[in-house]
Amino acid sequence: MPTIKDVAKQAGVSVTTVSRVLNNRGYLSDDVKSKVHKAMEEINYQPNEIARSLFRKKSNIIGLIVPSASHPFFAALTNLTEAYAFEKGYKVMLCNSNLDLKKEKEYIEMLKRSQVDGIIMGSHTLDVDDYKALKLPIVTLDRRIDEQIPFVSCDNYQGGQLATELLIQKGCKKIAYIGGNLTLDLLSNKRYDAFEEVANRNDIETVLLETDIKGFNFAEYDDLACKLFEEHPDIDGVFASSDIIASYVIKAAIKNQMNIPDDIKVIGYDNINVAEFMTPELTTIAQPIEIMSKKLVDLLIMQMDSENINVENVFPVKLIQRQTT
Amino acid sequence: MPTIKDVAKQAGVSVTTVSRVLNNRGYLSDDVKSKVHKAMEEINYQPNEIARSLFRKKSNIIGLIVPSASHPFFAALTNLTEAYAFEKGYKVMLCNSNLDLKKEKEYIEMLKRSQVDGIIMGSHTLDVDDYKALKLPIVTLDRRIDEQIPFVSCDNYQGGQLATELLIQKGCKKIAYIGGNLTLDLLSNKRYDAFEEVANRNDIETVLLETDIKGFNFAEYDDLACKLFEEHPDIDGVFASSDIIASYVIKAAIKNQMNIPDDIKVIGYDNINVAEFMTPELTTIAQPIEIMSKKLVDLLIMQMDSENINVENVFPVKLIQRQTT
């Protein structure tokens, strides 16, 4: 690998000069500029970002911690976040925590040692204090840590409300909520709060099923969905906190010879691709994942630049009526 | 951020000594060791990996270029690759090329400047020479570049054979192949080769539909699937080169009042999660994604360690019979 020294030698100038043309700093004669550029071409020079980072104390890398990059929602988020970060001149170091406390801690330490400029926490199973101690720009997804740490989320309460109201309006008399474990400190739990409240207000009977703390285990979704119909054969409406869970509910319903949406109505959450290409097409609450991804990155960059930021960044959701309700 | 100097001062030793305990090199008295460890704790020291990388000329970062991290197959690959790389002490820098030539080139240059120790090419739209010129450990997925660059793939011909034979054995008389653009130099095109050959051998009529070069556009899958049934209403079997495409075919078939699997049989490829949770459950060819991911990482590490490697790393696929055939 050729270094800046090699370029300098090749071009017959000093390393400073090379550095200057590299960074477009200071005044340089056109003659020197072109000589240097030519030399770079000739020896196929690429600046070493590691050395630059060391000096600048800035790596231009951001850490992205998600529970699982293969879960469609986080896959979409990962995809869009990386694309936008790249546009903004940042590289993404990807981490899958699997909602495992120990692994998340390891990842955070690794990212700090790697001198990332900031971390997007799509998974955050640690205590509030752990995050506050980080001394690094961070931003969370769907969790409010404290008054300083910005977060991005959608209006989960609104989402829960829209979903539940739709089920009731469509005539459901006994509805179930199936979602992630509510003991996790996540804003998405508000979907359930809304569910309960709307149902109570309308005197509708409810059932609650939660996944294990570790979540994201598809086999468990299958079990839960089957259990739901076994224990409550009279259920006629389901609000699932993700489209994936909704898919398993639909699968179980069909297996039980139930007709969708006549016997049972199902609404999911996220509006990931599956919702559209499955049959029947899934009614769902759409999160604006692209906008969220951009906001996550922007909030990080603004912190790096010590700009003022809003701690709360909540976006509206949208009900997408399809065939399952 | 405290540095090694701060630790040295705090512990009353030299930086060399601190570095030694950090790396467990040379002989150190237990007394000094514990003093240093204590000092590290006290000032909450984290070694700066950027500085280490600069010296060692090794970043412990691998680049992972995929067409799209939100496509389920690549999402799974990304997830498993990252998990295994982390286990092996490597961090993953993620890049989404969108099968865009220019973007892929930019990513490769960025990764080189970032001094990654190797690159996994899940997307490779460039010319053979571009890859040969890299001077960096690389490994490709599903593409043979030349005799030096190792690749990981599944036995695509076998996959195409199994799928096509199944359709024929189940009684199909006119079958279609829908898949990625065949002008891309990908080993997955062998699925089509097998399809054609098996069909010819059995005197079965065939139809071919390819996606755009840029692929991975779900709206296009929808169009293609609809077009298929419009132009060939007598099709009774479809081999789709991904489960996602298969899903769209199924959706279109249902829309056309066709009965699955009686009127039309569909088989996908990949065995991603959707295949299992959709209704009807999708018959598909399973790729051992976890094994492939590990192999990709191992091949990279072995190259870094100048170990001997096999260029061809082809794994067998498995037919998973479900409800769509």
Added chain:
DNA sequence: CTGAAAGCGCTAACAC
């Protein structure tokens, strides 16, 4: 067993 000093590749004062 421990320390002083050089250097990884790059940038930025500070000279000239």
Added chain:
DNA sequence: GTGTTAGCGCTTTCAG
């Protein structure tokens, strides 16, 4: 306009 030099945080000869 351009070069000399110190130093980013770390590791490793080489002395002692």
